[in-house]
Amino acid sequence: xxxxxxxxxxxxxxxxxxxxxxxxxxxxxxxxxxxxxxxxxxxxxxxxxxxxxxxxxxxxxxxxxxxxxxxxxxxxxxxxxxxxxxxxxxxxxxxxxxxxxxxxxxxxxxxxxxxxxxxxxxxxxxxxxxxxxxxxxxxxxxxxxxxxxxxxxxxxxxxxxxxxxxxxxxxxxxxxxxxxxxxxxxxxxxxxxxxxxxxxxxxxxxxxxxxxxxxxxxxxxxxxxxxxxxxxxxxxxxxxxxxxxxxxxxxxxxxxxxxxxxxxxxxxxxxxxxxxxxxxxxxxxxxxxxxxxxxxxxxxxxxxxxxxxxxxxxxxxxxxxxxxxxxxxxxxxxx
Amino acid sequence: xxxxxxxxxxxxxxxxxxxxxxxxxxxxxxxxxxxxxxxxxxxxxxxxxxxxxxxxxxxxxxxxxxxxxxxxxxxxxxxxxxxxxxxxxxxxxxxxxxxxxxxxxxxxxxxxxxxxxxxxxxxxxxxxxxxxxxxxxxxxxxxxxxxxxxxxxxxxxxxxxxxxxxxxxxxxxxxxxxxxxxxxxxxxxxxxxxxxxxxxxxxxxxxxxxxxxxxxxxxxxxxxxxxxxxxxxxxxxxxxxxxxxxxxxxxxxxxxxxxxxxxxxxxxxxxxxxxxxxxxxxxxxxxxxxxxxxxxxxxxxxxxxxxxxxxxxxxxxxxxxxxxxxxxxxxxxxxxxxxxxxxxxxxxxxxxxxxxxxxxxxxxxxxxxxxxxxxxxxxxxxxxxxxxxxxxxxxxxxxxxxxxxxxxxxxxxxxxxxxxxxxxxxxxxxxxxxxxxxxxxxxxxxxxxxxxxxxxxxxxxxxxxxxxxxxxxxxxxxxxxxxxxxxxxxxxxxxxxxxxxxxxxxxxxxxxxxxxxxxxxxxxxx
Numbered sequence: 001x002x003x004x005x006x007x008x009x010x011x012x013x014x015x016x017x018x019x020x021x022x023x024x025x026x027x028x029x030x031x032x033x034x035x036x037x038x039x040x041x042x043x044x045x046x047x048x049x050x051x052x053x054x055x056x057x058x059x060x061x062x063x064x065x066x067x068x069x070x071x072x073x074x075x076x077x078x079x080x081x082x083x084x085x086x087x088x089x090x091x092x093x094x095x096x097x098x099x100x101x102x103x104x105x106x107x108x109x110x111x112x113x114x115x116x117x118x119x120x121x122x123x124x125x126x127x128x129x130x131x132x133x134x135x136x137x138x139x140x141x142x143x144x145x146x147x148x149x150x151x152x153x154x155x156x157x158x159x160x161x162x163x164x165x166x167x168x169x170x171x172x173x174x175x176x177x178x179x180x181x182x183x184x185x186x187x188x189x190x191x192x193x194x195x196x197x198x199x200x201x202x203x204x205x206x207x208x209x210x211x212x213x214x215x216x217x218x219x220x221x222x223x224x225x226x227x228x229x230x231x232x233x234x235x236x237x238x239x240x241x242x243x244x245x246x247x248x249x250x251x252x253x254x255x256x257x258x259x260x261x262x263x264x265x266x267x268x269x270x271x272x273x274x275x276x277x278x279x280x281x282x283x284x285x286x287x288x289x290x291x292x293x294x295x296x297x298x299x300x301x302x303x304x305x306x307x308x309x310x311x312x313x314x315x316x317x318x319x320x321x322x323x324x325x326x327x328x329x330x331x332x333x334x335x
Numbered sequence: 336x337x338x339x340x341x342x343x344x345x346x347x348x349x350x351x352x353x354x355x356x357x358x359x360x361x362x363x364x365x366x367x368x369x370x371x372x373x374x375x376x377x378x379x380x381x382x383x384x385x386x387x388x389x390x391x392x393x394x395x396x397x398x399x400x401x402x403x404x405x406x407x408x409x410x411x412x413x414x415x416x417x418x419x420x421x422x423x424x425x426x427x428x429x430x431x432x433x434x435x436x437x438x439x440x441x442x443x444x445x446x447x448x449x450x451x452x453x454x455x456x457x458x459x460x461x462x463x464x465x466x467x468x469x470x471x472x473x474x475x476x477x478x479x480x481x482x483x484x485x486x487x488x489x490x491x492x493x494x495x496x497x498x499x500x501x502x503x504x505x506x507x508x509x510x511x512x513x514x515x516x517x518x519x520x521x522x523x524x525x526x527x528x529x530x531x532x533x534x535x536x537x538x539x540x541x542x543x544x545x546x547x548x549x550x551x552x553x554x555x556x557x558x559x560x561x562x563x564x565x566x567x568x569x570x571x572x573x574x575x576x577x578x579x580x581x582x583x584x585x586x587x588x589x590x591x592x593x594x595x596x597x598x599x600x601x602x603x604x605x606x607x608x609x610x611x612x613x614x615x616x617x618x619x620x621x622x623x624x625x626x627x628x629x630x631x632x633x634x635x636x637x638x639x640x641x642x643x644x645x646x647x648x649x650x651x652x653x654x655x656x657x658x659x660x661x662x663x664x665x666x667x668x669x670x671x672x673x674x675x676x677x678x679x680x681x682x683x684x685x686x687x688x689x690x691x692x693x694x695x696x697x698x699x700x701x702x703x704x705x706x707x708x709x710x711x712x713x714x715x716x717x718x719x720x721x722x723x724x725x726x727x728x729x730x731x732x733x734x735x736x737x738x739x740x741x742x743x744x745x746x747x748x749x750x751x752x753x754x755x756x757x758x759x760x761x762x763x764x765x766x767x768x769x770x771x772x773x774x775x776x777x778x779x780x781x782x783x784x785x786x787x788x789x790x791x792x793x794x795x796x797x798x799x800x801x802x803x804x805x806x807x808x809x810x811x812x813x814x815x816x817x818x819x820x821x822x823x824x825x826x827x828x829x830x831x832x833x834x835x836x837x838x839x840x841x842x843x844x845x846x847x848x849x850x851x852x853x854x855x856x857x858x859x860x861x
Contacts, residue, residue, distance in 0.1 A: 214405070
């Protein structure tokens with residue numbers, strides 16, 4: 001009998017190069033670092049508390065929403081209602097998050113609970129109603145927007161100022177509290193979850209759902225979880241926006257939906273599911289916001305901002321498509 | 336689930352005694368998909384400490400049997416008992432909890448996660464079910480080393496070759512420490528050494544009391560490994576007997592239900608004349624390596640060998656699907672460049688490809704039969720870009736009659752047809768372009784014997800009418816019964832060409848493993 005090994009020789013990897021796929025995380029971080037350096041260079045105040053805190057604050061809301069969107073995207077879904085959940089949470093916050101400390105605490109919990117509920121409804125429509133995520137969340141998004149408008153027909157309301165100051169200024173006099181808040185919330189939720197089989201299921205069903213099912217995972221539970229997480233993080237974003245603006249506005253949602261998808265893609269996640277990191281997505285959100293800040297300081301017309309964001313998005317998506325363009329089997333590209 | 340210590344204790348006992356103990360029993364299991372019966376009141380007993388072969392041709396119900404045992408599908412009727420107690424296998428998770436693990440033929444790996452994550456996909460290795468990455472890594476490493484794999488636990492599954500992935504799939508099933516281990520064509524991509532190593536492990540597991548269900552179409556593996564054989568045919572369990580009790584011929588007869596000769600049309604005298612297709616040193620991406628062969632009009636040329644040795648890629652290259660193919664393709668005497676499927680099927684060449692997976696590559700399932708049939712010839716049915724309804728109807732009626740497609744109406748969706756009739760639609764769709772060269776990839780997979788015979792007769796008739804046919808199949812009988820000449824692929828190239836009396840199962844098998852063949856052979860192709 002022959003002892004020939006059938007498979008081609010193992011591809012050897014140079015010892016110092018990145019493992020395959022690592023560029024997906026490295027690239028947004030590097031680009032963000034470059035943009036950050038540019039920002040500091042052209043900012044009138046340079047690297048100072050007065051420049052850093054606004055920079056940190058302005059992207060936190062989008063970062064929360066993008067992290068929420070990421071959990072749906074990684075399961076190969078898309079949440080078009082995420083901006084509407086943000087708007088509903090924002091509107092509710094302007095009604096509920098004021099008064100005595102107990103009232104404020106109850107209000108915060110209530111807003112987060114409503115966000116989770118919205119996500120659970122999305123998840124149920126997808127899992128039990130067997131509706132495609134895009135269609136299901138398009139419909140529920142309209143409903144949530146309607147509810148937000150009932151809660152707050154015109155912008156306004158009242159949000160506790162002391163808490164707002166606490167969250168939007170600095171800790172120890174120099175470090176933006178909002179960044180600590182963002183990373184604390186994400187860490188507390190995702191770190192333990194990523195070490196459970198359920199958390200791993202999110203990636204697994206996005207990568208190959210039937211293989212995940214055959215391996216004994218529960219795709220329904222994972223998909224439901226993804227949507228609940230999306231609702232929760234959207235509500236976090238809505239709350240923070242309320243603290244930032246001290247009011248509620250039912251019409252803020254739409255741009256967040258699209259920007260969250262952009263941030264997820266720029267952050268290295270694949271819309272085909274199964275790939276991406278939370279850190280990359282947060283970097284993606286900051287990257288988008290940093291571009292707009294730079295544009296303000298360079299004196300470029302603000303109207304051109306969408307144009308540049310669009311170019312960055314296109315570049316990010318193109319980088320992700322390189323694998324496909326270089327594929328030598330045309331059928332693989334179609335799949 | 337018994338601990339490793341329990342197993343060691345069992346290993347010490349007399350295996351003869353242990354193997355009388357029944358572990359899983361199926362009784363009256365039936366399952367049908369739409370109108371097709373996949374399993375019909377199947378009774379089967381699987382004893383402990385036994386390696387039990389399941390034999391049967393494609394569509395005999397083997398894969399449905401596995402799906403029932405692993406909870407992927409639920410049977411319409413019948414019961415499963417484990418150690419005498421009724422057990423509802425509701426999902427893969429419940430099957431795993433009962434100690435049933437499976438090495439799936441189509442692999443159950445998640446491409447974007449690491450090897451270690453895949454091996455322990457549904458189980459945390461740490462306290463409270465949390466994932467302990469270090470422990471997971473170590474355990475994966477140990478399993479892979481035992482199987483003789485060089486894959487690292489941190490490698491991403493997407494980057495593995497098929498044979499590496501198959502070993503990971505085996506490691507994944509073994510990691511569950513199953514009491515019933517099912518292997519479905521688990522060695523199709525493995526090298527000889529790896530197979531030998533796997534067999535050693537399986538024999539050791541048997542001595543520890545594990546039941547093993549071994550599905551294969553390689554008779555020699557059954558001979559060297561298994562102690563019990565069960566034959567399935569058309570969804571029924573035909574017979575179970577101790578391995579070695581029947582001759583291979585008798586087993587084949589049991590699988591087919593009739594002798595081989597009846598279902599194949601008679602072969603004509605060897606075709607003479609100029610080749611229509613002349614392939615010289617075709618190479619691509621390290622997976623096709625200098626493939627050369629010729630096919631003449633009127634000839635059915637078979638492509639065989641173990642799965643994954645470049646057969647499919649060769650057909651795809653000839654249909655213009657692959658980029659950067661090197662070598663020369665001469666068509667009707669002229670050197671041609673086949674850049675795309677559109678060019679391949681065009682009037683200048685007239686090549687048709689019946690793809691491997693009819694559901695994803697051959698058909699548009701929700702569309703009607705008529706729409707599917709005319710898809711590849713729409714440009715010939717139009718005037719100024721508008722489809723001529725009358726011409727379309729005539730073509731569709733003609734094709735449905737020629738191939739005897741059984742359906743209530745050409746307006747019925749293709750998804751409503753049985754597998755055999757779906758495959759006829761794929762064939763008819765390509766016949767509509769009057770191809771001169773027809774490439775087929777496993778056209779009879781999962782099709783009943785009756786329809787198979789119809790398809791064989793059709794292919795022979797097409798050849799007689801002057802078409803050249805290249806047929807890739809994993810079914811040895813088809814190569815022997817239907818083809819005029821057969822090229823056996825090994826390591827991306829045609830290692831040997833078999834014809835006449837040399838075209839027999841023994842030689843095909845030997846050539847597939849790169850062993851010397853008996854009788855006159857004609858290697859090369861020129």
